[in-house]
Amino acid sequence: MDLSTPPPDLYGRPRADTFFRFLTAFGDRYSPALGGPLLRRNPRRPYSRPTQALQLVVTARRQVAADVVELTLADPSGGPLPAWQPGAHLRLTLPSGRERHYSLCGDPADQAGQAGQAEQAGQAEQADPAGRSGYRIAVRRLPDGGGGSAEIHDTLHPGTRLAARRPRNGFAFCAEPAVLFLAGGIGITPLLPMLREARRNGLDWHLVHTGRSADTLPFAAELRALDPARVHLRTDDEHGGPPTGAELLAHAPRGAAVYCCGPAPMLTAVQRALDASPAASLHFERFGAAPVTDGEPFAVRLGADGPELPVPADRSALDVLREARPGLPYSCKQGFCGTCEVRLLAGTPDHRDRRLTPERRAAGALLPCVSRAAAGETLVLDV
Structure with missing residues (x-):
């Protein structure tokens, strides 16, 4: 008698036992010891399916400031792109294989005919076409960077195809009643969609956009067109150097939420001056890694x-x-x-x-x- 192979039935009958066949299948699927997948995850959470990468094509390119180029990216077939909210960024895979994150600076209101609704409501502002019909990004060339910005400036032209992850948002806009936006140079990119949203919702908003000189400030004309009385363009060459945190926060309405994106010294200055300012809260996004302040060798x-x-x-x-x-x-x-x-x-x-x-x-x-x-x-x- 061959003892290495168990009988097909508990009692030695030639046909398979239905109960044990079900029990074996259940164990194979649910037992961690047998490699079953279902007990290694939270059964109340659905299976996560990997999302397919977006295939995009560069449809437009223009210079928006010294060393800053704007690209419009669209679906090659002309279809709508996934919706997004102000503050979202796009993770691009460049032709070289480098992966880089860039804030979306178009208008997310281009999602369901809201441009037409705004026109009917008599609003002067028009929804930017770079919402769902196209994603808009702006990239400053960084001579001492990791090569991503130089690749975009040198190789990405209309017709170039590349892949991207769907937009993700780690800098969400909460649309508080009073808002101060602080942008340092290219840091205007995530704030521009928030400005449009604040204007549409009738919020009490103000913007201070800083930079070394006027030619380094992207979208200056576009910003002034939103509301010249609420947009303050401040350049270091005209004011004898960068602004202090107190100077920037002096533009905040009382109790305002501050949204800040810029270089590390700017963020540090704003953080230190926040408690003594009229502002109530601070939301910020960095260009890159925060400085290490509590590290050990x-x-x-x-x-x-x-x-x-x-x-x-x-x-x-x-x-x-x-x-x-x-x-x-x-x-x-x-x-x-x-x-x-x-x-x-x-x-x-x-x-x-x-x-x-x-x-x-x-x-x-x-x-x-x-x-x-x-x-x-x-x-x-x-x-």
Whole structure:
């Protein structure tokens, strides 16, 4: 008798037992020990299906300031694009394979004929066609950047095709009754759709747009057209240097919400001056990674037998890794896009990202753009 193969029926009958066939199928599907998938997830959450990348084509390009180019991106077939809200950004995959995030600066009201509704209501403002029929972005060339801005300026022209993730929003506009918008240079891009939304809703809003000189301020004419009395364009060359936080916040109506996007020194100045200002709250978005203020020196090792690189207290692991591995991909440098993900082989990290789940972290995923380690610790990475 062959004992290696169980009989097809509990009692040795030649036909399969229906109950045990059902029980086996149930166990295969639901038991973690047998590899069943359904008990490894929250049964109340639906399965997440990967969203298909958007295929886009550059339909228009124009210069909007010194070293700033505006691109309009549309569906190659002419169909509508996914809806978005003010503050949303688009993650583009450039022809080189680089991935970069750019704020949408068109008008999200172009979604369901709202342009016609605005015209019928007698409003002077027209909905920008770059809402769902096209996405609008503006990119400043950064000579000392990672190559993404230069690639856009040098290679993206009408007819160029590229892929993108659907718009995501980490800088949502709450449409408070009184609002002050503060933009530093190219930081106007996420705020421009908010301005249009504030104007449509009759909010008490004001804008201060700062830059080195008048020719560096994108969309100056477009901003003035919204409401010259509420738009303040301030340049360093005319005022003897950058503004202080108190100077910027002096434009805030009492109890206003402040929406700020600009370089790190501007954000720091506004944060420090907020409590003494008429404003009540602050929402902000950075151009790149926040400065490391509470880091400890640690080290990263490139593979189990690779070289060990020191990470100073005021630098990110990503910056150090890219000096040794220049091709290491990255994008946001803020811990939310996941582009720079590497695998942790050994060590105890201090995860500081906003993307990885506990399960992903336990499996060894690490985002070196923001994650660190305790003083003296060495993280061994598969890079």
